Amino acid sequence: MKAGEISRGRGPLRLSLRAGPHHMIVAGVMSGTSADGINVALVEVNGATGVPARPRQQRQGRAQDEGDARPSKFKLLAHEEFPFAPPVRRAILRAMNAKSARVADLARLNFLLGELYAEAVARAARRCRVKVDLVGCHGQTLYHQGTVAPFLGRKLAVTWQTGEGAVIAARLGVPVVSDFRPADMAAGGKGAPLAPFLDYFLYRDEQVGRIVQNIGGIANLTAILAGASLRQVVAFDTGPGNMVIDAVMEELFGRRYDRDGRVAASGRVLEGVIAQLMRASFFRQKPPRTAGREEFGREFVDRFLCLCRGARRTDVVATATALTARSIADAVRRFVLGGRGRRCEEMIVSGGGAKNPTLVAMLRNELAPMGIVLRFSDEFGVPSEAKEALAFAVLAHETWHRRPSNVPSATGAKRAAVLGKVSYP
Numbered sequence: 001m002k003a004g005e006i007s008r009g010r011g012p013l014r015l016s017l018r019a020g021p022h023h024m025i026v027a028g029v030m031s032g033t034s035a036d037g038i039n040v041a042l043v044e045v046n047g048a049t050g051v052p053a054r055p056r057q058q059r060q061g062r063a064q065d066e067g068d069a070r071p072s073k074f075k076l077l078a079h080e081e082f083p084f085a086p087p088v089r090r091a092i093l094r095a096m097n098a099k100s101a102r103v104a105d106l107a108r109l110n111f112l113l114g115e116l117y118a119e120a121v122a123r124a125a126r127r128c129r130v131k132v133d134l135v136g137c138h139g140q141t142l143y144h145q146g147t148v149a150p151f152l153g154r155k156l157a158v159t160w161q162t163g164e165g166a167v168i169a170a171r172l173g174v175p176v177v178s179d180f181r182p183a184d185m186a187a188g189g190k191g192a193p194l195a196p197f198l199d200y201f202l203y204r205d206e207q208v209g210r211i212v213q214n215i216g217g218i219a220n221l222t223a224i225l226a227g228a229s230l231r232q233v234v235a236f237d238t239g240p241g242n243m244v245i246d247a248v249m250e251e252l253f254g255r256r257y258d259r260d261g262r263v264a265a266s267g268r269v270l271e272g273v274i275a276q277l278m279r280a281s282f283f284r285q286k287p288p289r290t291a292g293r294e295e296f297g298r299e300f301v302d303r304f305l306c307l308c309r310g311a312r313r314t315d316v317v318a319t320a321t322a323l324t325a326r327s328i329a330d331a332v333r334r335f336v337l338g339g340r341g342r343r344c345e346e347m348i349v350s351g352g353g354a355k356n357p358t359l360v361a362m363l364r365n366e367l368a369p370m371g372i373v374l375r376f377s378d379e380f381g382v383p384s385e386a387k388e389a390l391a392f393a394v395l396a397h398e399t400w401h402r403r404p405s406n407v408p409s410a411t412g413a414k415r416a417a418v419l420g421k422v423s424y425p
Contacts, residue, residue: 023044023045023046024044024133024134025042025044025045025125025130025131025132025133026042026043026045026133026134026135026136026393026394026396027040027041027042027043027121027124027125027132027134027135027136027393028040028041028043028135028136028137028388028389028391028392028393028394028395028396029117029120029121029135029136029137029138029168029389029392030138030388030389030391030392031084031113031117031138031140031163032141032216032217032388033096033141033217033243033292033293034216034217034242034243034246034257034352035084035089035092035093035096035140035217036083036084036089036256036257036352037081037082037083037084037089038081038082038084038116038117038120039079039080039081039386039388039389040079040080040081040082040121040124040389041078041079041386041389041390041392042076042077042078042079042124042125042128042130043074043076043077043393043394043397044074044075044077044130045074046075074394076381076382076386076390077128077130078124078127078128079385079386079389079390080120080123080124080127081385082116082119082120082123088112088116091105091109092142095109095142095162096141096142096143096293096297097143097292097293097297097298098142106142106162110163110164111164111167113139113140113162113163113164114164114165114166114167114168114171115167115171117137117139117163117168118167118168118171118172119171121172122171122172132172132174133174134174134175134176134177134396134397135168135169135172135174135175135176135177135396136176136177136178136180136392136394136395136396136397136399136420137163137168137176137177137178137392137396138161138180138388138392139161139162139163139165139178139179140161140162140163141159141160141161141292142160142161142162143158143159143160143294144158144159144160144181144191144192144290144292144294145157145158145159145294146159146185146191146288146289146290147190157190157191158185159181159182159185159191161178161179161181163178165177165178165179165421165422166423168423169423169424169425170425172425173425175400175422175423175424175425176422176423177395177399177400177419177420177422178420178421179420179421180194180395180399180420181194181419183406183417183418183419183420184406184411184413184417184419185413186417187406187408187413187414187415187416187417188412188413188414188415189406189411189412189413189417190288190289190411190412191290191411192220192237192290192411193222193235193236193237193290193410193411194391194392194395194405194406194419195212195214195220195235195387195388195391196212196222196233196235196407196410197230197391197395197398197405197406197407198387198390198391198394198395199212199222199224199233199235199391200222200224200230200407202380202382203222203224203348203380204228205224205226205227206227207226207227208226208345208346209224209225209342209343209344209345209346210223210224210344210346210347210348211223211224211332211336211344211346211347211348211372212348212350212377213238213347213348213349214241214349214350214351214387215241215242215324215328215349215351215352215353215354216241216242216351216352216353216388217242217243217246218237218239218240218241218243218291218296219237219238219240219324219328219351219353220237220238220241221235221236221238221328221331221332221336222234222235222410223235223336223344225342225343225344226343230407231409232409233407233409233410234287234335234336234409235288235407235409235410235411236287236288236289236290236331236335236410237289237290237291238327238328238330238331239283239291239295239296239323239324239328239331240291240296240300240320240323240324240327241324241351241352241353242257242324242351242352242356243293243296243297244296244300244301244304244320244323244324245257245258245264245317245320245321245324245356245359246258247298247301248301248304248305248316248317248320249263249317251301251305252316252317253313257352258317258356258358260357261321261356261357261358261359261360262358263313263314263317263318264314264318264321264356264358264359265318265357265358266314267313267314267315267317267318267319268312268314268315268318269315269318269319269322270307270311270315270316270318270319273304273307273308273319274319274323274326277304277307277323278323278326278327278330282295283327283330283331284334286335287335287410288411288412304320304323318358321356321358321359321362322362324353324359324362324363325359325362325365326362326366328363328366329363329366329370332344332347332367332370332372333370337370344372345371345372346372346373346374346375347367347372347373347374347375348375348376348377348379348380349363349374349376349377349384350376350377350382350384350387350388351384351385351387351388352384352385354376354377354378354384354385355384355385360374395419395420396420398419399418399419399420399422400422403418404416404417404418404419405418405419406419
C-alpha cells in the first residue's frame, strides 16, 4: 500500500502513513466549537519507524514532504460519540470567548473535562475491546486569536484549549498528547488548521484536485491540487459552519440544531442579508486565517438577528444555512481557484454539516458553476463525524515519535514543529 492510499474494500478504514516501531492503539479525542459532545476515534497503527526530523532541519523551516513518509498502516477501529450533559455544555458555552469569567470556574472546567475525556476513551475502548496505548486530545477551545494583537506592551497571538491532559493520563494509565496548537503559534503560525496533515495523506491524488471541507462549528478547507506536495497544501477557515445555524435555532426555536435541515428547507433565503454579511472583512482576508466564536459567536449572531428582524423564523434559519454555503463557495472561488488556472474537481465534505441535507444541497448548487462535484468522506472510508478525532490520533502518534505534523503552508508557521505536550501516567 502506498503512502496515503485508502483501502477501497469493505471493513475499517486503512491508510498508509508514518508509524512507530510497534503496534499501537491510539485514541483521538475531539470536542468542537459547537460543544455538542466528545468524539473518540480508536486507531490501530502498525509499521516501521520513520526517522525523526533533525532540529537543524526544523530550524531551516523544512516542512515534511511525502518524501519523508515511511510506509505504515493505520486502521480506524471504531468511532464513538458522547454528548455533553446540558449543564456541562452550558458551562462550556459560557466560558467560550467570555468577556468575564471566574478563574475558579475555569480551573474546575479544565479538570472536569479531563475526567470526561478519560471516561469517553475508556468507554469507547471497552466497547471495542481494545487496550489504548496513547491518547491525542485536542481539548475544548475557549479562546483562539490567531493573529497578533497588543497586550501589556507586547504583540501576541494566543490560544487556549482546556481539558487537563494529566488527569486523562492518570485515569487511563497511558501517555496523553494534548494542547496541539501553541507549538505552531510559537513558530509564527496561526495554530490552525491542523487537520491538513491527515487530509493530505488521505485524499491526495495524482490526477484529481480535491478540496477537503470540514463543516463543524466553524468550516475549514484543505485544498490539495492534483499531484501536490505537502508543502503546496493550502488550508484555512472559510467562516461559520454550524455555529450560526445552531445559535439561531436555539434562540428562535429552543432547539440545539436544525435536525436534517428541515427548518431551513421550509424557509426562504434573505439574499439582502447575505450580501451585507459577506462584506465583512474576514471573508476578504487572505489565508492563512482562522475563525472561532471570536468572529462568529454571540456578537455576530446578534447582528445577524438584527438584520433579519421582521422576517419569518424559518427564513432566518434558511439564511443562516445559506451563509455557510455561500461563504464556503466564496472562499473556494477567491483563494483556491483564484482565476489562475488552478483546478479542483471534487469537494469532500465531513463534519456535522454533512448530515444537513439542506446545507449540502445549497453547497452543491454553489459549487456547480465551478465544475466541482460534492462527495462525502464516508465514500473514502472515513465517517464524516470521525475525521477530526482521527486527525488528532494521527497527530499524537507523530508527536510521540518526535516528528513535526503542522503544515506551514496552511498555518503560516515559519518552520515545521512537533505539536503538543505529553502527560505521563
